[in-house]
Amino acid sequence: MRAPELTPDARIFVAGHRGLAGSALCRRLRAAGYENLVLAESSEVDLRARGATARFLADNAPAAIVLCAARGGGIAAEAAQPADFLSDNLRIQLSVLDAARALRVPRLLFLGSSRLYPRESRQPIRETSLLSGPLEPANHTYAIGKFAGMAQVRAVREQDGLPWITALPTNLYGPGDNFHPTDSHVLAGLMRRFHEAAQTGAESVAVWGTGTPRREFLHADDLADACITLLSHYDRAEPVNVGTGRDISIADLARMIADTVGYQGGITFDPSRPDGTPRRVLDIGVLTALGWAPRIRLRAGVASTYQWYLNSLALPRPRMAVRGHEVVR
C-alpha cells in the first residue's frame, strides 16, 4: 500500500492538540500549509467517552487523525496511579480508534512510546526489539496500555485494509510541556526545580534516582516534523522509532539544565526515587531513510524551552500557559 497523499485542504484531527506533541504538530502542520485542522479540548470532547467521540468524528469527518491525546506524566505519576493511566489511555484509544474504524478514516497515526521496549534492550534499540524481554517494572502498566493501541492499529490494517501507522517517540520536551513538580517528565521537572532554586538561592537541588540512567531527548518540533514525514511517506505495519540516536545521563542533563537556568548551588541525588530503565536510546534508521532528521540540538533546545517557560510564567494567572503550575502554585 502506498501512503495516501494528504492534500493541503485535508481535514486533520490532532487529538490532544494542546499538549506538548499536539501543539507542536499544529504549529508544524500550519507552517506546512495544512490549515484545515480539526481540534477539540478535553473539556469539549472527552475522548474517553465513546458516544461523544463517535459523534465528534462523524460530524467532522477527518481525512487523517494523529492521536496525541493520552494521560501521561513521567515515572513517578505513572507508578503512583497505574489504574488511572491504564483506564484512561485504553478508553481514549478504544473510543478514537473504534470511531475512526467505523468511519473508515483513511489515515491515522498513533503515538506509542519508547517506553514499550524491554528494560534491558540492546542499544541503540531497533523496532525489532519489541516484546523481546521484560518491561521496566516501575511504570509497566502505562506501556501495556500503549501495546493495546499499537495492536489495534495493526489489527485494523489487517482486517479493514486501512493504512494506519504507529510511531514510537523517545522522551520529548519543549514548549507546552507539563511542568508539574512531581507529575512531569524529567527535563521539565528538573527545569522547574532548578529555576525555583536559582530564584530562592537554595543551597542544593535533589535529582531523583542515582543520575546514572541514560535517556534520549527529542524536541517536540522535531517530533512534529517526523509525524508529517510518516503521514506523507510511510505505510507499513511495523512501528517506527522517533528519536535523536544520542543519549545523555540524567546527571549530565541535570548539570546542563542547572547551567541553562543559572543555578550555581549543589546537586544531590536521591536513590530512594526510581531510576527506571537503565538506558534508552533509539535506532532511527527507518525514519531517517524517509528523509527526516532531528534538527534541534539538546543544549539549544533546553535553552529555548527555558525561555518559553520564563515567558509563560510572566503571563497573568488566568492565561497561565505553563501546565502543572495551576495545580500547585
Ligand SMILES: NC(=O)C1=CN([C@@H]2O[C@H](COP(=O)(O)OP(=O)(O)OC[C@H]3O[C@@H](n4cnc5c(N)ncnc54)[C@H](OP(=O)(O)O)[C@@H]3O)[C@@H](O)[C@H]2O)C=CC1
Ligand atoms: N512526553 C513524552 O515524553 C512522550 C509522550 N509520548 C506520547 O505522545 C502523546 C502525547 O504526549 P504529550 O504531548 O507529552 O502529552 P501531554 O500530556 O502534553 O498532552 C496530552 C493531551 O491529551 C489530551 N487529553 C488527555 N486526556 C484526554 C481526554 N480524556 N479527552 C481528550 N483529550 C485528552 C489533553 O487535552 P487537554 O489539554 O485539552 O486536556 C492534552 O492536550 C501521548 O500518547 C504520549 O504517551 C510518547 C513518548 C514520549
Ligand SMILES: C[C@H]1O[C@H](OP(=O)(O)OP(=O)(O)OC[C@H]2O[C@@H](n3cnc4c(=O)[nH]c(N)nc43)[C@H](O)[C@@H]2O)[C@@H](O)[C@@H](O)C1=O
Ligand atoms: C518518555 C517515556 O518514558 C518515560 O519513562 P522515563 O524516561 O523513565 O520517565 P521520566 O522522564 O519521568 O524519568 C526519567 C529518569 O529521570 C530521573 N529523574 C530525575 N529527576 C527527575 C524528576 O524530577 N522528574 C522525573 N520525572 N524524573 C526524574 C528518573 O529517576 C528517571 O531515571 C515514561 O514515563 C513515559 O512517559 C514515556 O512515554
